[in-house]
Amino acid sequence: MTETTGRRRAGREGGGRDGRRTARANTVVKTVPFIERKIPFLEYLSDEDLQLIEDNADILLEEIGIDFLDDPEALTMWKEAGADVQGTRVHFPKGLCRSIIQATAPREFVQHARNPERNVIIGGKRTVLVPAYGSPFVHDIDKGRRYATIDDFQNFVKLAYMAPGIHHSGGTICEPVDLPVNKRHFDMVYSHFKYSDKPLMGSVTHFERAQDTVDMAKLVFGDEFVDQNCVLTSLINVNSPMTYDATMLGSLKVYARNNQATVVSPFILAGAMSPVTAAGTVTQILAEALAGIAFTQLCRPGAPVIFGTFAAAVSMATGAPTFGTPEPSQVIYAAAALARRLGVPFRSGGGLTGSKLPDAQAAYEAANTLQTAALAGVHFMLHTAGWLEGGLAMGYEKFIMDCDQASMISVLLSGMDMSENGQALDAVREVGPGKHYLGSAHTLKNFETAFYRSTVADNNSYEQWQVDGSLDTAQRANVLWKTMLNDYQAPAFDPAIDEALIDFMARRKGSFADRDY
Numbered sequence: 291m292t293e294t295t296g297r298r299r300a301g302r303e304g305g306g307r308d309g310r311r312t313a314r315a316n317t318v319v320k321t322v323p324f325i326e327r328k329i330p331f332l333e334y335l336s337d338e339d340l341q342l343i344e345d346n347a348d349i350l351l352e353e354i355g356i357d358f359l360d361d362p363e364a365l366t367m368w369k370e371a372g373a374d375v376q377g378t379r380v381h382f383p384k385g386l387c388r389s390i391i392q393a394t395a396p397r398e399f400v401q402h403a404r405n406p407e408r409n410v411i412i413g414g415k416r417t418v419l420v421p422a423y424g425s426p427f428v429h430d431i432d433k434g435r436r437y438a439t440i441d442d443f444q445n446f447v448k449l450a451y452m453a454p455g456i457h458h459s460g461g462t463i464c465e466p467v468d469l470p471v472n473k474r475h476f477d478m479v480y481s482h483f484k485y486s487d488k489p490l491m492g493s494v495t496h497f498e499r500a501q502d503t504v505d506m507a508k509l510v511f512g513d514e515f516v517d518q519n520c521v522l523t524s525l526i527n528v529n530s531p532m533t534y535d536a537t538m539l540g541s542l543k544v545y546a547r548n549n550q551a552t553v554v555s556p557f558i559l560a561g562a563m564s565p566v567t568a569a570g571t572v573t574q575i576l577a578e579a580l581a582g583i584a585f586t587q588l589c590r591p592g593a594p595v596i597f598g599t600f601a602a603a604v605s606m607a608t609g610a611p612t613f614g615t616p617e618p619s620q621v622i623y624a625a626a627a628l629a630r631r632l633g634v635p636f637r638s639g640g641g642l643t644g645s646k647l648p649d650a651q652a653a654y655e656a657a658n659t660l661q662t663a664a665l666a667g668v669h670f671m672l673h674t675a676g677w678l679e680g681g682l683a684m685g686y687e688k689f690i691m692d693c694d695q696a697s698m699i700s701v702l703l704s705g706m707d708m709s710e711n712g713q714a715l716d717a718v719r720e721v722g723p724g725k726h727y728l729g730s731a732h733t734l735k736n737f738e739t740a741f742y743r744s745t746v747a748d749n750n751s752y753e754q755w756q757v758d759g760s761l762d763t764a765q766r767a768n769v770l771w772k773t774m775l776n777d778y779q780a781p782a783f784d785p786a787i788d789e790a791l792i793d794f795m796a797r798r799k800g801s802f803a804d805r806d807y
Contacts, residue, residue: 555598639663640673
């Protein structure tokens with residue numbers, strides 16, 4: 291019997307399409323605050339290979355060093371910690387950074403949401419999926435590519451809040467370019483608090499904006515709670531190769547000293563900002579990360595921190611960034627293992643693509659990176675949903691497509707059901723040879739939860755697909771994001787806290803002039 295014949299037979303014997311559609315509509319989607327991993331990590335390199343990379347990173351730190359630019363305080367702190375400071379270049383004795391990190395940096399930590407049921411644990415055997423970050427443009431198939439606005443920003447916060455496979459509200463989901471550069475952080479942070487009750491990321495584009503974020507969080511959670519607990523995560527990018535600038539250092543110091551999490555993340559386009567080889571790139575990533583992670587512990591021992599990496603490659607023909615190819619996957623596998631050996635949580639991955647549209651390229655490049663990150667053991671998966679055009683655009687349809695992949699990742703990492711029900715011997719005994727399982731007691735008991743059901747894929751017959759409008763995946767995603775926004779209901783928010791945030795923003799915005807930088 292062919293697969294096609296089997297599908298037709300199953301369709302005739304298994305009940306009507308309307309019944310299945312009704313069952314799907316009545317299925318309640320379970321929302322979990324994060325993924326509890328139940329499968330092993332994929333170990334791509336041997337212990338000997340990982341040790342070699344660690345030794346080479348120590349050589350880079352000691353012989354070449356890391357630049358800490360325009361921050362005399364940071365240089366003084368490193369000198370007092372035992373580093374050799376020559377101008378703005380810091381040289382680290384072998385093992386210095388690792389010893390500082392392993393003395394105080396937490397292996398895992400809780401990031402609190404304003405709804406305690408949304409708290410996430412970052413580290414260990416957990417995975418937290420986070421929206422894309424930083425795009426100045428947005429894209430949908432109705433209006434095409436355009437500059438992002440605060441309305442777009444709020445739309446994506448709402449979509450992330452409603453998506454069961456996304457655990458975090460994210461940070462700069464897109465840049466609201468209709469607001470002044472030096473004031474838009476207020477509206478972005480407020481939108482996360484107002485339109486979602488999932489955890490969020492703070493502003494890092496200036497140390498004062500980082501402090502504004504912390505001050506707003508204190509209005510929501512209380513001063514003492516913020517001092518003793520992590521309620522914010524922030525993205526601190528290394529200016530690869532091997533440079534920390536004053537902007538990132540200023541924000542890092544604010545968050546770390548306030549006991550808030552930093553994702554210390556080398557930003558690598560291999561071939562341009564690191565060597566063209568995967569091993570050379572990982573070596574540089576580790577050296578850069580060690581310096582930044584250790585610096586967070588100089589700022590405040592015990593401050594939560596995440597070893598991050600953004601790894602892509604450049605085309606040797608055009609110089610343009612590429613995504614979803616094997617070499618960045620090798621980097622993610624290796625860096626994840628190095629983070630485990632170091633003893634801190636790890637960030638990487640995401641639905642990365644260079645495609646300009648939510649098309650086949652976007653889907654396969656994103657799936658390649660998402661699955662690599664899941665198998666590697668990424669704890670904080672930034673850019674999970676929405677990324678288009680190498681990060682220049684946040685896509686509405688792409689966001690929905692990636693959320694579907696995010697929910698699949700949750701099923702994959704949850705492992706195989708090996709319970710008595712999962713073994714299904716009763717079903718095999720009942721059905722026996724030559725029959726089908728569609729009407730068996732075991733199938734009827736499990737059909738609502740059996741197999742992942744995609745939100746955007748179409749698996750109907752060709753004829754039914756025509757009846758339903760002959761829509762492709764992007765068109766189905768277009769319908770879905772509009773439906774979600776139409777159905778959105780804001781989470782409860784204390785009016786007194788809301789009023790305090792609005793008053794704080796008004797006073798702060800009024801205290802300085804608008805600027806476009």
